[in-house]
Amino acid sequence: MRKKIIPPYPTLSESHLEVIVSYHSDGNDLQPENLTDGSTSLSCNGTPWIAQNDSLTISIEIDSDVLLKLKRTMTNVLPAGAMAGIALSWQSKGSLKCGVSDPIPLEPSNQEQPIKLELKFKPGEIRDTLSHELIVYLQSPADALERGETHKCNTMGARLGILGDHHTIRADGRGSVFPIFPVAGDKSGALWSLNCNWSDCKNDSFDGDSFRININTNHRDCPGEWTSDEKRPLSPLTKSIIRDAIATLILSVQSEDGSETWNTIKRTESLSDAEFSPGSVAHALWHFYNQNKLNDETPADLMESCGKIKL
């Protein structure tokens, strides 16, 4: 069922006026990528932007032509004598926060200067997603209503419409997360360990509950990227651990039920007729197997071909 609310007063048309939206983090430009669920992920030269660690600045520019068009359109929806304003409205459901940027009034002048709006978020301020849109609202109502006018919009704050698109930014990069975790284990314990805890690999999510690689940060050989506060590239040792872990994961599924599940995964030609759920452990295996053309004829072949997985 599709639903559409009709406000009891005129609003701006859905035919959008274009605005320029850009994102930055610590002075670096972020590149947006539209995902299949309609949300957007941000990255800086291939490194995902993660809200937990990185700051975010949203910049919005409205050029003078758009402003002129907007003002012309506004005459159709705004009570005579009232003035509209523009503000950036945002909400992050995961952190239970929302807000509106400082508003900019739309002065009735023909000498238009481009408008620039900025909104800054500290690292960790956003969780799950950040939704934002540029809203046009009634900033100051008309002094006196003309006789007989029934305009319900003459109330401060009444929302007249949005400019540009509604954006939803993912706080966790592209949303795809590989479950590897640092743990403070015994100094004499193993450098890394695997937990294969799924109950049904065809349906259990490929997440830290079902499968996880634990890196012992107290081990003397623990790679620096797990202990340093600074960003560091993945070390060859961590890459090697991940490759071995993927091979072990496959071997573990192979040994589960006489390879029946593994054969089902291998035989799957397309996800549209897959016998496993999207996002499941089996889906991850299917992706690893096909993407990297793994050879599973023998455990040794598998280990060798996993060793070539690109990271």
Added chain:
Amino acid sequence: MALIFTPLDTGRYVARGRLVLRTLEGTDLNSLDILVRESIQNSLDAATNKAHPVTVDFSIIERPKEAICSIFDQTTDEQLNRKFKDSPSCNVLTIRDTGTTGLTGDFEDDNSKIYKLIADIGRAQENAGAGGSWGLGKTIYYHMGTNIVGFYSQTRDSKNNVRSRLSFGYIEDERKDTRLIPSTPSGIAWWGNEHGAPIHTKASILPILKKLGVPPFKADETGTCIIVPFFSQAESLVNIGEKAKTLPWENNEADYIKLSIQRWYANRLIKTKGKSTLKASVNGQRLTPSKIAPVFEVMQRLRKLTDNFKEHHGARDGLRLIHCTEEPLEWKIDKQQDSMPSAYLKALHFNQTFQDDERSRTPPVGWIAAQRLSERDLKMLPPNNLLSPHQYIFGSSTDCDEQLPIVAMSRSPQMIVAYNTSDWRSGLKLETEGEYLIVLFVLNSKARLLDGTKLEEYIRSIENPTHSDWKDSILKSKHKGIPVKIRNGVVRALRNSFFNSTSAIEDEPRAASIRAQLGQNLLPSDFGTAGTRPPAIKGKEKPSDPSPRQSQPSLSIQDDKTEYTHDEIKLYLTVSNAKHTRLKISIEADAGAGKTMTSNAWTDEIKSPGFPFELIKFELTGIRTLKNNGKAPAFRPLAPSDVKSSIDAASFLLTLKEGIYQQIEAELMLKTSDRSVNPVITLATAEA
């Protein structure tokens, strides 16, 4: 008359005291906790009638040392006097149950209860649904004092005659130079009559009981009394550790036992279907409901909740519950999915693990019941100022984060097998300080594994000697993984119901970046988060099939053309992708929070004033069909044969000619009687 000493000779297959005592090493539980768990479970397992209660009393009494020593043979008497030469008196711990069968059978019979408890150390409990499996838990009594334990019991024989018997056992490390009785090569011995069996005449039993300060059983009572002479405070509370014993019960055994009973058996202090209720007391003071700490009341509440909802198959997807009434606490199902529930109940299911039940339904592995509580709920604020749940459960010997949930696990006997925080949390941590999450997992005792094994029996068989945890056994690999699956299922259910998926991860920020970076490199875009299906792999594409999403019609309104008059709104609608032959467009009232009310719902619930909208005009103005090449839409005026429409006060129905219409345009006039209510236009596909 003194008891006669009988040592157990050594031999190739004879048990050694050292090995027997070692079986309980390595457990994290305090010895008093093990004592309480083991003794109450033995009593409950021996209930005479499931409809009647079982009473268990723990008493610590002070007796003159000479009197206690004199009940044993001369050598033992001398040894004891020498060992405790500086103490004129000693403590005697008694654990006395009634409403139980007592130690039945003949001592000569290897399968009798009395033989198994006193002489057959290490023999496992064989009754289905019984508390333990190892039979080694009973050795805990020998850890509590000076390695001597008395067993006084009154039973009925096959002719319903009352029989009493009394015996003492001794188990000590046979290699210790300082052992009490050096003349036992195996470290194991017992005292009884001249035949090595328990004494059984009133004339011989009553004087000994008098010396011990233990009252005899009444004539019609049956039960068992475990007697631990020289019960040692230092020994029993030693496990609490070096830290200051800051909690009220940590300096006194009687108080500790009182708390320990609640800790492990709170759920048997209330009525249990098909099982005897436990009536427990310490030094004669009954543990009544008013004396139960709030956290254990929560456990009782969760157990009742599980019992009440067990038959509800809806619990498979989890039931979110909120308070319906406070006193007595009643629950109702919360249908809101966007707020955190007060309580939660879920039947945990595994695929292809269990046989179907008699009604051909797949049984759950167990039930998860959880309640979220505040400091006020737990009486932690003035004037009560009680302690936190973590302190009651884990004491002061463990540093635990109070924002972690507490997960208790239990099976058929309803004893709490273990409480878990860190092992089971898997990233779950409450965000609000002063809020607690208490969880109970109850195993489904009726479920049978695919090979016919009862789940209850399997889990009992993999418990450790103190039955304080469920861990896979390397010897029983056939059903391997069930404990881990249970843990994962519980964690997953809690995460979905009480935790925000992101906030629940307690982790280094840097690690989150690495996971996301690896996710980007290794996994498909948006893998698992939106459930999207990436395209088929190269070379294996299947013929494209339009997804259901594409075939759904959509509705838009040309806002800038909307006209408003005093009590009318004129709208211009566009319906796109009108593949369905019957479409219904309705006017509803905006009820806020994304919800709407139909005219019927309005009439039923609000009645007066009436539904504020009326559809007074509907006119189709144009239609766009696909061009022959199937790509660009072409506009043409509406032909009468294309569409039929019908209209009523709040909706109109479009009946389309077969085929895909790219767009349908219509003009709609709406009369409104209340401008404070927003109208909502809805589009739905209608059944033919």
